[in-house]
Amino acid sequence: MKILVTGGCGYIGTELIKVLLEHKHKVISVDKKIFGDYLPKHKNLKNLKLCVSQVNANTLKGVDTVMHLAAISNDPAAILNSKITWETNVLHTLKLLKMCKKSKINKFIFASSGSVYGISKKNRVDENTELLPITDYNKTKMVGEKLVENFKKYFSTVILRPGTVCGYSDNIRLDLTVNAMTLDALKKDLINVNGGKQIRPQLHIDDMIRSYLFFLNNNKTGIFNVGFENYSISKIADMINKNLEKVKIKKNSSIDVRSYKLYAGKILSIGFKKSKSSNDAIIDLIKNFNNKKIKDRKTNLRSVFLSQNLKKFYG
Numbered sequence: 636m637k638i639l640v641t642g643g644c645g646y647i648g649t650e651l652i653k654v655l656l657e658h659k660h661k662v663i664s665v666d667k668k669i670f671g672d673y674l675p676k677h678k679n680l681k682n683l684k685l686c687v688s689q690v691n692a693n694t695l696k697g698v699d700t701v702m703h704l705a706a707i708s709n710d711p712a713a714i715l716n717s718k719i720t721w722e723t724n725v726l727h728t729l730k731l732l733k734m735c736k737k738s739k740i741n742k743f744i745f746a747s748s749g750s751v752y753g754i755s756k757k758n759r760v761d762e763n764t765e766l767l768p769i770t771d772y773n774k775t776k777m778v779g780e781k782l783v784e785n786f787k788k789y790f791s792t793v794i795l796r797p798g799t800v801c802g803y804s805d806n807i808r809l810d811l812t813v814n815a816m817t818l819d820a821l822k823k824d825l826i827n828v829n830g831g832k833q834i835r836p837q838l839h840i841d842d843m844i845r846s847y848l849f850f851l852n853n854n855k856t857g858i859f860n861v862g863f864e865n866y867s868i869s870k871i872a873d874m875i876n877k878n879l880e881k882v883k884i885k886k887n888s889s890i891d892v893r894s895y896k897l898y899a900g901k902i903l904s905i906g907f908k909k910s911k912s913s914n915d916a917i918i919d920l921i922k923n924f925n926n927k928k929i930k931d932r933k934t935n936l937r938s939v940f941l942s943q944n945l946k947k948f949y950g
């Protein structure tokens with residue numbers, strides 16, 4: 636199958652494309668390469684340095700499925716410049732959807748976010764829970780979802796609402812909870828726990844990728860939460876501590892009150908099976924760190940890098 640992945644050079648996209656290629660698909664990656672390009676060279680991969688807004692009928696020729704991951708991908712990056720965030724996450728999504736309609740693709744899978752629910756005290760935040768997005772990032776994802784839904788009469792649409800992803804990627808992000816805390820522990824022998832009681836839904840990167848494959852290979856449509864472990868920050872620190880015993884835990888106060896649980900019963904009920912845990916991600920990160928595969932790159936912290944390079948990429 637021919638698949639176009641936007642954001643193909645990002646943290647998730649890089650590993651997703653490697654798996655799609657292993658499954659013998661033909662892949663087109665569309666990415667501005669803001670955080671570099673660590674995709675392998677492969678005869679079935681067309682690796683384009685391109686803005687989503689420039690995708691045209693020619694780019695989409697013969698494409699069956701579009702996986703739309705390109706975005707300003709977190710809260711701190713999104714608040715740097717609200718206009719750029721809305722343009723990237725909403726306007727470019729609309730332009731891409733219109734182009735997909737024109738090109739008669741079969742399926743569109745959209746990377747939304749579990750954060751569209753905002754702060755919820757509910758024990759089971761399922762797909763019917765009211766959306767109360769707080770930040771620009773959450774709001775642009777919610778509006779992006781509405782746009783995608785408006786195109787469901789033209790092609791199959793799947794909207795994924797993942798928790799926070801963790802684990803190794805060749806284009807690693809170290810601004811994600813488990814990744815950041817594990818690398819801190821490895822480099823400083825110290826885990827800083829800010830607050831601690833806040834609950835964050837975690838998702839192993841392999842299961843994130845398997846969920847894209849799952850929807851590629853069946854004809855289910857709709858909105859799905861993806862995230863199977865609701866852990867407090869303190870619990871994550873303890874898990875890291877079990878793997879790295881000499882590390883100390885330091886408790887700090889925090890003004891970050893974001894706390895939410897995700898309930899992903901719907902995707903499990905249609906046959907998806909979780910395969911890995913946050914603890915697996917921690918073990919894998921430690922292994923890759925010890926094998927010197929996790930490089931110190933300025934791009935590891937997306938918002939810090941963007942804040943210093945906004946003009947270069949957005950004029």
Ligand SMILES: NC(=O)c1ccc[n+]([C@@H]2O[C@H](COP(=O)([O-])OP(=O)(O)OC[C@H]3O[C@@H](n4cnc5c(N)ncnc54)[C@H](O)[C@@H]3O)[C@@H](O)[C@H]2O)c1
Pocket residue numbers: 641642643644645646647648665666667668669670685686687688703704705706707708709723727746747748749796797798799800801808811937
């Ligand atoms: N990582 C997570 O924990 C997580 C959780 C929930 C949802 N998501 C969503 O999944 C998607 C991928 O996340 P990620 O962690 O890989 O993010 P990332 O920041 O690592 O990757 C985003 C990619 O999009 C590219 N990009 C940005 N604007 C572009 C544009 N206009 N045109 C072309 N390319 C552009 C960037 O160059 C980058 O390679 C995002 O939409 C994100 O919001 C991620």
